[in-house]
Amino acid sequence: VGPGDDAAVVTTGSTTLVTTDSLVEGIHFRREWTSARRLGRKALSVNLSDIGGMGGRSLYATVSLCLPPDLEVAWLDGLYDGLLERAGECGLSIVGGNLSAIDGPIVIDVMVLGESARTLLRAGARSGDRIVVTGTLGAASGGLALLRAGLRLSDDDTVQDVSGGARFSPADQAILAEYLRAHLDPAPPIELGAALARVDGVHAGMDVSDGLSGDLLALCTESQVTGVIDAAAITPPAVADLDAWGGGGALERALHGGEDYGLLLAVEPRALDEVRALAAAHGVAIADIGLFAPGPAAVWLEREGRREALPPRAHQHFGPGTPRRA
């Protein structure tokens, strides 16, 4: 039973996964930076990433919208085009939701239900496991820097410079478009998480959404191990420097930039080949970037033979200026 009754009625396996994530105008997106269609796709993708990070398969979604009354209906149509397009790509059904007026910014709150045979928890990483990530770390954060610098991505994937300048050469078009797309329309691996959860040697997993440094620390905390990242394993050739665009160095972005929506895994060395083969079969880039070691929950970066502490630098919704509980 889909939309139209008081609640939707669905069937899942014995284990139901539940996640919810919001996109808030002014915080997570700006209307002048994205088409409504791309935003609809992203609103679903950020939740698909969480279900994939648990080793699950996404099945159903509800979409709860708060919309200012002067919003054009065409914008809402575009949003739903994107939601339905993305839902179709991963065999998910939108079974219900809610619609409310708001005297303020647009809020898109999506909840996704999934199922899993075996769940990938953050707890479970063992000393000796390899730190494995999928996707291109830092690309989404680079895309955000490009948007701030005045670049835009049209719906046919051409890059435009609305700052008035013409600061990039046609040769850079493809790579800039890739960064912008990583931010505006992220593509978390949809089926790989469920496939990896079936591999015995994959001990723990989560998605990378708040930046590698913070997410790896979260995994280390739940697993009570120390994570040691090898800088040389992430930097080249994964991401290029975007210094010229205010995007910072590639390593910086890869370590702390948010919204990567890849998988972060703890993999027993003997299972690495099987994990690599599964990633290849799903067309997903994968990298072995370090080691889980015995020790307290912490993350270290190894660079040119030296080991330094790597404190997290994730986005804070409620910063130091905000009154907090003692």
Added chain:
Amino acid sequence: VGPGDDAAVVTTGSTTLVTTDSLVEGIHFRREWTSARRLGRKALSVNLSDIGGMGGRSLYATVSLCLPPDLEVAWLDGLYDGLLERAGECGLSIVGGNLSAIDGPIVIDVMVLGESARTLLRAGARSGDRIVVTGTLGAASGGLALLRAGLRLSDDDTVQDVSGGARFSPADQAILAEYLRAHLDPAPPIELGAALARVDGVHAGMDVSDGLSGDLLALCTESQVTGVIDAAAITPPAVADLDAWGGGGALERALHGGEDYGLLLAVEPRALDEVRALAAAHGVAIADIGLFAPGPAAVWLEREGRREALPPRAHQHFGPGTPRRA
């Protein structure tokens, strides 16, 4: 698996019910009208009502919050006190959620998962069934009128008049508190829906949340029958006139006032006694207010021997001034 991983992991019966409902500051509530605790209770209750209206039992909830950064932590604590208190009353677990900053009003988006042995759909009402409702129709709408007129309900249930006047006598305190509570902290029947779904003669059901006239029309539309309400069966003694408070007549409020959060049922006459006994066992007021008749989807009101059409008058989030799709 509760909060702390990418998704919660829960177990439901073979049939999972999913519903979501939001409370938006400035649209559904004002901070000066309600304590955060009462608002937390209500945010859950409006969803419990939907699950109950499907004949289900509520099991799990996620809570997605958008909060302005200058909000006091004490307010958030109060909201969670209310959410957890209400969750405890109905044996529900809050398994996860999301937290985002917003440059605008507070948004509280709650999703509830439930399960049911048999679901009560809007489709299924048959000609000859009785129209049965629970609770006091119009009380919540009366409470809203009282809030607008300057009455407030303190957390110890005393009524105060902040308009400067002292316009009510101590004798009215109890009834005014009941109206205010109906709006601020509604008490939908939590377990009655699931009990009623097991009765063969209960053919259709939903919750009354947008006002009886509109909700009954929705049920008639899904069931392809005509609903005929007997005015004498709702007005006295269920709700008193609140004309003096700007609340309008009792019948008007009962027919069109929203947020009643009772059940609306189509019951075969021979099952009425069993339905009444179940309601009594659950301590829920119940009334037989009319008849489903053959005919097109429509609602009629019978008053003093005359039958008149009763068009819905539910709250419109997006009014006539808003551009709409053709």
